[in-house]
Amino acid sequence: MSEAQTVRLSYEDGARAVELARESVESYVLHGQREQPGSMRDAFYARTGAFVRIQSTRGRGRLRGCAGAYRGNDQLGHAIVDAAIKAASGDSCGSEVDPAELPNLKISVCVVCNTLLTDDPVEDLELGTHGVAVDAGSNHSWLYPTLPVENGWSKEEFLSRACRKAKISPLAWQDDDTMITLFEGQVFRERPDGGSVEEL
Numbered sequence: 001m002s003e004a005q006t007v008r009l010s011y012e013d014g015a016r017a018v019e020l021a022r023e024s025v026e027s028y029v030l031h032g033q034r035e036q037p038g039s040m041r042d043a044f045y046a047r048t049g050a051f052v053r054i055q056s057t058r059g060r061g062r063l064r065g066c067a068g069a070y071r072g073n074d075q076l077g078h079a080i081v082d083a084a085i086k087a088a089s090g091d092s093c094g095s096e097v098d099p100a101e102l103p104n105l106k107i108s109v110c111v112v113c114n115t116l117l118t119d120d121p122v123e124d125l126e127l128g129t130h131g132v133a134v135d136a137g138s139n140h141s142w143l144y145p146t147l148p149v150e151n152g153w154s155k156e157e158f159l160s161r162a163c164r165k166a167k168i169s170p171l172a173w174q175d176d177d178t179m180i181t182l183f184e185g186q187v188f189r190e191r192p193d194g195g196s197v198e199e200l
Contacts, residue, residue, distance in 0.1 A: 007076065007113055013043045014188035015197040017080055017109045021052045022190070024084035025107065029097050034085060037077035044077035049112035049183065051131075052083040053144055054097065057104045057192060064097055064105065065089070070112050070133050070142060070183040080109060108189030108200075110144060121173055121180045125155050132162040134172070135179040141166035145185050146200055 009017065024035040037044060051068030065087035072079050084107075090096040097105070110131065118124040125132070128149040133142040141162055148158040159180070160170035172178045187200040 007043060007046045007048045007111060009043050009111055009186050009188075011197075011199060013041055014109070014111070014186060014199055016041055017044075017050075017076075017111060018107060018188050018190055018197045020077065020080050021084040021109050022107050024081045025052075025054065025088045025097065025105070026102060028085045028088050029099055029102060035081050037075075037081060040075075040077040044080075045075050047074065048072040048076055048079070049115075050076055050079040050083055051110040051112075051142075051144060051185070052080060052087045053108045053110070053189075054087050055106045055108075056101065057106050064101070066144060068110070070115055070131065070181065072112065076111065106190050106192060108146075108187055110146075110185040110187045112183050112185045114184045116182045116184075118180050118182055121159055121182065122155050125158070125182055127153075127155060127158065130182040130184055132158060133181040133183060134162045134166045134168070135181070136163075136166060136168050136172055136175075136177065139166040139168050142183075144187075145183075146187055 027033050027035040049070040049072035054065040056062050056064050067086035068083035088097040131145040143162045159173040163170050163172045188197050
């Protein structure tokens with residue numbers, strides 16, 4: 001387990017997390033400003049990691065940005081704002097989100113509940129429940145928990161893709177000097193029809 005506080009969000013908290021992420025993206029894209037979480041729900045004061053993922057609802061639903069951290073020293077509300085801004089910036093997928101894209105974006109938030117540094121990732125990994133973080137010297141990467149389910153990946157493929165993203169050998173997850181951390185997260189996202197938020 002990690003230094004992150006164990007956090008479990010209610011549906012209402014999860015819906016607010018997604019709303020905060022969208023407000024942060026819009027404030028950054030339209031005005032170049034950092035949204036302030038304001039008066040936060042109790043769960044948002046916990047110190048844990050969070051990720052924000054932005055997808056286009058046009059065409060094949062390409063990824064427009066994804067950012068965050070599985071370790072959190074900041075309060076959750078601020079972690080969501082920071083992740084949303086980074087996901088919308090050019091640092092994430094190479095191009096900044098444009099104002100014209102805002103109505104055609106689907107935003108999801110992953111709030112880290114627990115982390116596990118594992119010596120046996122294939123045994124410990126639960127597809128659809130865990131995200132994967134890889135640390136090998138100066139090379140780091142992480143992948144969102146829902147990706148293997150969305151893409152039909154096996155555990156081994158999920159781990160290999162995390163290694164590729166870290167720019168190391170796809171089989172490096174088998175090496176003793178590669179640190180594999182599994183992070184369990186609650187994922188909430190906007191429904192494709194622009195309606196309510198759903199928990200995955």
